[in-house]
Amino acid sequence: MTRKLIYGMNLTLDGRIAAARDDIGWSGPPSEELFRWWLDQELANSMSLYGRKLWEAMSSYWPTGDQQPGATPAEVEFARNWRDTPKVVFSSTIDKVGWNTRLYAGDAVAEIARFKDEDGGPLSIGGATLAGAAVRAGLVDEYAVVTHPVLVGGGTPFFSALDSWVNLNLVETRTFPGGVVLARYETRR
Numbered sequence: 001m002t003r004k005l006i007y008g009m010n011l012t013l014d015g016r017i018a019a020a021r022d023d024i025g026w027s028g029p030p031s032e033e034l035f036r037w038w039l040d041q042e043l044a045n046s047m048s049l050y051g052r053k054l055w056e057a058m059s060s061y062w063p064t065g066d067q068q069p070g071a072t073p074a075e076v077e078f079a080r081n082w083r084d085t086p087k088v089v090f091s092s093t094i095d096k097v098g099w100n101t102r103l104y105a106g107d108a109v110a111e112i113a114r115f116k117d118e119d120g121g122p123l124s125i126g127g128a129t130l131a132g133a134a135v136r137a138g139l140v141d142e143y144a145v146v147t148h149p150v151l152v153g154g155g156t157p158f159f160s161a162l163d164s165w166v167n168l169n170l171v172e173t174r175t176f177p178g179g180v181v182l183a184r185y186e187t188r189r
């Protein structure tokens with residue numbers, strides 16, 4: 001039995017995870033309900049796989065997110081879980097990581113396939129470049145597309161160019177405050 005690999009991120013209605021110049025300000029703070037949903041996903045996750053840019057964004061805040069003034073109980077729990085969850089950053093341009101994280105500069109697709117073949121719980125993958133390589137290699141089992149009602153006109157796409165079609169089955173939809181919509185799909189094998 002292989003582990004499930006899940007690619008999920010917040011994105012704009014025009015399919016971007018970041019606007020031009022890596023600007024993610026379009027999403028604003030999530031509603032409490034949406035934040036709780038993301039927390040539940042992270043609590044179910046056994047390992048997080050990050051590309052460099054997403055790692056830099058997450059590691060700039062979550063190591064001390066529970067110590068920020070006004071941190072909610074969910075934010076405290078997210079920060080603690082983030083620090084405790086094993087993480088792998090795939091990058092050849094950084095040389096240091098922390099907080100239960102290891103760095104991998106080799107063949108990302110081969111390493112992700114190896115993780116999938118190990119025993120254990122679900123794996124999450126984030127970062128457009130890293131996830132795009134996993135999608136093209138047929139390694140992603142589930143997509144959590146959390147669409148925000150904003151158009152940014154350019155930037156980093158959630159989905160990169162594909163070599164072939166990927167057929168999916170819709171397994172869940174949900175609407176969150178502010179018009180945010182979750183669509184969760186499983187890869188049809």
